[in-house]
Amino acid sequence: MPNMKNEILARLREPEYRPVKQQQLAKQLGVTKKQSTSYRKALDELISEGLIHEGRSGRVRIKVAPGLIAGTIKRTTSGAGYLIPDAPLPELRGQDVYISPSDMRDAHTGDSVLVQLVSRRKSSGQRCGRIDQIVERARNVFVGTYFERDGESFVAVDGKTFEDPISVGDPGARGARTKDKVVIEMLRFPSRIQSGEAVLTRVLGQRGAPGVDTLAVIYEFGLPDEFPEAVLEEARIQAENFDEENLDGRRDLRKETIVTIDPADARDFDDAISLNRTDDGHWHLGVHIADVAHFVPEGSLLDIEAQKRGTSVYLPRRVLPMLPEVISNGLASLQQGRIRYAKSAFIEFNADGLPIHTELANTAIKVTKRFAYEQVMPILKAPEKQKGKVSGKVLALLQRMHELAMLLRKRRFANGSLQMGLPEIRIDFNKKAEVVGASERHHDESHEIIEEFMLAANCAVAVALKNRGLPFIRRIHAEPDERKLKAFSEFVQALGFDLRKYQSRRELQALLDEAKDAPEAHAVNYGFLRSLKQAEYSPIEAGHYALAFDDYCHFTSPIRRYPDLMIHRIVDKLCRSKRKPKVPGEAELLKLGKHCSITERRAERAERELKKLKLLTYMKQCIGDELTAVITGVESFGFFCQGVEIPAEGLVHISSLADDRYQYDQASYSLNGFKAGNQFRLGDRIRVAVARVDLERRSLDYKLIKAARRSADSERRPARKVSDKRGQKKSGTKTKARGKARKKSRSRKRR
Secondary structure: OHHHHHHHHHHHHOOOOOOEEHHHHHHHHOOOOOOHHHHHHHHHHHHHOOOEEEOOOOEEEEOOOOOEEEEEEEEOOOOOEEEEEOOOOHHHOOOOEEEOHHHOOOOOOOOEEEEEEEEEEOOOOOEEEEEEEEEEOOOOEEEEEEEEEOOEEEEEEOOOOOOOOEEOOOOOHHHOOOOEEEEEEEEEOOOOOOOOEEEEEEEEEEOOOOOHHHHHHHHHOOOOOOOOHHHHHHHHHHHHHOOOOOOOOOEEEOOOOOEEEEOOOOOOOOEEEEEEEOOOOOEEEEEEEEOHHHHOOOOOHHHHHHHHHOEOEEEOOEEEOOOOHHHHHHHOOOOEOOEEEEEEEEEEEOOOOOEEEEEEEEEEEEEOEEEEHHHHHHHHHOHHHHOOOOOHHHHHHHHHHHHHHHHHHHHHHHOOOOOOOOOEEEEEEOOOOOEEEEEEEOOOHHHHHHHHHHHHHHHHHHHHHHHOOOOOOEEEEOOOOHHHHHHHHHHHHHOOEEOOOOOOHHHHHHHHHHHOOOOOHHHHHHHHHHHOOOOEEEOOOOOEOOOOEOOOOOOOOOOOEHHHHHHHHHHHHHHHOOOOOOOOOHHHHHHHHHHHHHHHHHHHHHHHHHHHHHHHHHHHHHOOOEEEEEEEEEEOOEEEEEEOOOOOEEEEEHHHOOOOOEEEEOOOOEEEEOOOOOEEEOOOEEEEEEEEEEOOOOEEEEEEEEOOOOOOOOOOOOOEEOOOHHHOOOOOHHHHHHHHHHHHHHHHHHO
């Protein structure tokens, strides 16, 4: 083993070495099949020891040399860039590193780079640097529009990644025609001293043709689409071998009253609920999750493909599933009246909603009734009208579910759990698949019922695995950086709120509740979201900050998330044997957790990008239309705002604000004019008109029609104290009166 580790380190230190994936590195080192196990173990140990680093796409490199800073580049339209460090460094004081155009080399947004700090600083004191090495490209594949000029062919890449078109060689490559959407792979990235060059690999179709925008996003983000035939064949074999009458090793729950509650348009059903209450007042909750692990053996082609995908991707009007549909929509879909295998978590709560015991089991269930979310609340609100529509057993089950879920929800928020008020945006289509608008998706208590039970199951399974001393992939959410929380508290103070105990989750939730129906709601929620870190998958015991759970994992969606499938495999081993099961070690879990976090974020970015593209296509026909918008971001060059009626985000450029000269104040997220009342800040509501839509650059420009005018003194909202009511200042009868009025208002809201 020491020799193998030394060989790996020696190769990575060679000057000509460029980061490659583990398999390619093995070939470079001449690793034989007999040595493959010790090779993988040596790599895992070097990674866990911090001597080498594995990038987002799996490429391996040596640990950063002294004097260099590793991070990710964000390039601006001016050609300059900012380095976002991988880890916080004291000398940067929480700031990014500015890199001038001449020091950028040919790096682009998302690239992993190594940067050397230089002696000069910006006027604000911000550190400057130059790129020493581009370690890993964010991507090499791009989508754009094909055209020909002067006997040469070019592609204008979608978005703002490249200012100039990219040369793709001979005209008519792969039969491309002008205005076709095409896929290219970069051969040479453009820089200040040379143009870019690429090879055209695929023609998607004419720009604007149905489905081409979806294909463009799929290829842009490298999303896996069609399954290999060998994987589909394995899924068919699983379907042929499934015997629903074979209950060997399974608890028979086929006669239990069990329901599912899902969206009306759901395609797969992976969770179901049973619930009883005993004479001692204790609740006995059964959370039954589709037993995907039964149909996806570890190490099979199905498993390898699922791990590679990491997650299902939910695009507007299209799903790219993690598993073939014969499994995701068939064998492992908990359909009403069908016998299905499940992994069940049985959780006993006392009368106060405190979990006191958890049991895990392999089960067989038959769903009694399937509900859409929209059906549940009318039943609970008017049960007397349900005679003949819903059986007495099912009605009683729904009523018990509602009672326990609200009890768990109350306890969770009392323990410091956080909930933001950022709505989910849904694109509305007509029968021809054309965008006709967009709307916010609102959740009622029926969604909260399922949410609470899924959270309870995820938490209970994590605690059960921890108590058995087993390493597993957790869902963690690290605590936010205190400096960011402090900056957030200063920001909300500028909006008229007072948040002194910004480290307290209870005070933060009180602030979010306080701002919920206020004009500043968007500003507060966006500002708070920016101060938080991203949740991720990892075996490290870091807890979940937003949920206020010490131990948490994902157990409830193995159809669409690979980490859940891994948890199911551990649960299966526990159900089949009393001995401590053999499970992956921490080094392997770290690697898999990182991979699953990357695929999850890729899926989220792709979904956002296609929604944006669909909305821009719709907004193309709305040029000149006026709408109300909320400012969602403020920069030195203008501010971004999102429509209220149509939630499309666009830019109001500072050059279009001709009534005054504006200066950017980063601390308050605002643009401030010299004239009284001229201020634009995060969360302001304004009237704008659609000025310009550019589908190629994926940009939308608004023109300001009417601003939210205010006086710096007389119209500023009085600060509302969220944290320390006992320490409220007594500065006269007006302050006291306002405080009493606010208390009465909050009291009415609570009732």
